[in-house]
Amino acid sequence: MARSVSMKDVAQLARVSVGTVSNVLNRPSRVSSATRQRVEDAIDKLGWVRNESARQLRAGRSDAVGMIVLDISNPFFADVIRGAEAFCHEQGYLVHIGNSDQVQDRQDDLLRHFEQHRVRGVLLAPISSDLGLCDQLKRRGIPVVLVDRTTSGGFCAVGVDDVEGGRLAVGHLLEQGHRRLAFVGGPGSLAQVRDRRLGGDLALARVADAAAMLVVSTPTLDVASGLAAAGEIAALPDGERPTGVFACNDLVAIGLLQGFVAAGLAIPGDVAIIGYDDIDFAAASAVPLSSVRQPRFELGATAARLLFDEIAAADEQAAHSHSMIRLAPELVGRQSTAAGRAG
Amino acid sequence: MARSVSMKDVAQLARVSVGTVSNVLNRPSRVSSATRQRVEDAIDKLGWVRNESARQLRAGRSDAVGMIVLDISNPFFADVIRGAEAFCHEQGYLVHIGNSDQVQDRQDDLLRHFEQHRVRGVLLAPISSDLGLCDQLKRRGIPVVLVDRTTSGGFCAVGVDDVEGGRLAVGHLLEQGHRRLAFVGGPGSLAQVRDRRLGGDLALARVADAAAMLVVSTPTLDVASGLAAAGEIAALPDGERPTGVFACNDLVAIGLLQGFVAAGLAIPGDVAIIGYDDIDFAAASAVPLSSVRQPRFELGATAARLLFDEIAAADEQAAHSHSMIRLAPELVGRQSTAAGRAG
């Protein structure tokens, strides 16, 4: 198409200088209303739209932050994104969303991309503790806030106390009388998986007559993994099969639920299930799923807030000390662990 | 932090001109290997990262496309995004994801933002037929492809035949012997809602002894809306209550399922339910949900392909005629409509 119209074209049509056009846009009070009107008319007439690249180049910064999640298909992250976006939008910032799919290379690619685009900051749900590229961003003056993570090494972080969450989940199963338990989740490289399991183990250690948790490791945290694990567990003979299963997240729990039902096991009669995240589908499942609720929206919003605090401190050359915010998980008991039928 | 390093710094350190640095990056064959090595060393040493704004300004174009979906929490769109992203990534493009949440103003904001950022094209799941801003983008040379939409007015479009899908869904209920049916969904401004319902009506018209569908309109297409509608339907007296319900999407269907169970109705014994989209949670639901499958991933990937065709045509100044691709929906029968018990 025709070369895109620039401020110069607008200036020409309005018979003013480009400087004046810029003033109309950025400090309208400095321009007389007659001139302003002429310029605005010219803008409308030509359909001029500001070129953000040029603006950013000149300003040396952008109006965007980047965000990387582990799995865009997981409704948990959808809500975290919503939270972050709500906050950023309020500040006039755009959020670039990236999906690492738990692949380190993909995460690194995205970080590089963000760096090239000179985002003001990054919200990262990290795959592993390998944060090499984050250090590079930090050195360049791009703050990084870790999301859904409670151990921070030189970064701000927001997370839910996963150890406590695991403790709640397993504690709940124990309270319902279950003594043979299983933990389903993976990979172990994810801090979430390790912490939740650890919490479970801690709860278990307080009860004398409970066996160690059977651990079924999965490659990812999705429905398919839960389904596969269900088959494995259902195949165990009656006396050995766990009566209570702690799934590392709700997707896995839903897979388990489906798998157990398909194998002819009753929920919670034969097996009780508790998930993690309390996504909407957990409650909506026909055997409503007990779960450990995380404040998803707040997680995203808080992370965004920390990020903007750090950005503001850098702008003002003020000191900034990294903070780590640990939100509290909450047990949500539903039918999938209802008492009265378990052995 | 220190002013970000530019190519000039690299050039200085490597004792060459900036032109040579640029050549190393963009046409390495033109540079002697000794020089190239020196430049690359300098880049590493300084940690230089290309400034994408400057590159884009000079090039007059970006390496990104924009995508706007109706509801980022709906797993249906998560998969559409995956499809689009897979294709774009292969072409070396980045996808900016935006969430309109079915709010026209939000959609327009996002379109304006994309225009300012000079994206190469836009994939849009439109809220209504009001595409005013899209025309503006088109005039500016930014092609727009409509996603999940089969009526195109001057745009390429990819969609699933929703009328056919509605026909399949209701046809299936009729085949199972149901004669009192309901349709749950809304708002009517969404083409998806209108078309699916129309398809249902068409199927119904072929059967002499079936009553007209009871239409329960909802404000949005989410779980909460389904729950509310379930209450409304469950309250009807036994002889009047529909025995088969067609939900406009799976989120609504899941809400219905939960609501009916809570009201003491058996699925599919008292009420059969069929949803739409066949998201993973439909199959994983403890009463596995019948649904109409849409090729979600393919939908996104195809839309991206059309977009790049149009971009390529524009680059080569070749003619481009808009195409409209209609993918076929597919009935997936599961337990929620299983036969043998319905009246």
Added chain:
DNA sequence: GGCCTCCTGTGAGACGATTCAACCCAGGAG
């Protein structure tokens, strides 16, 4: 009337990467 302000508006640089015409020099052909 002269001088000082305030109000508008101007125009010349940046910002950082890319491109391209021009240049330099070594080596080969004549």
Added chain:
DNA sequence: CTCCTGGGTTGAATCGTCTCACAGGAGGCC
């Protein structure tokens, strides 16, 4: 020895916007 060729490198111009020092004119004040 001169001319030509071509690989390797340079430097300036360019993209569109923003900022800032400054100019011109109107009005106020002494």
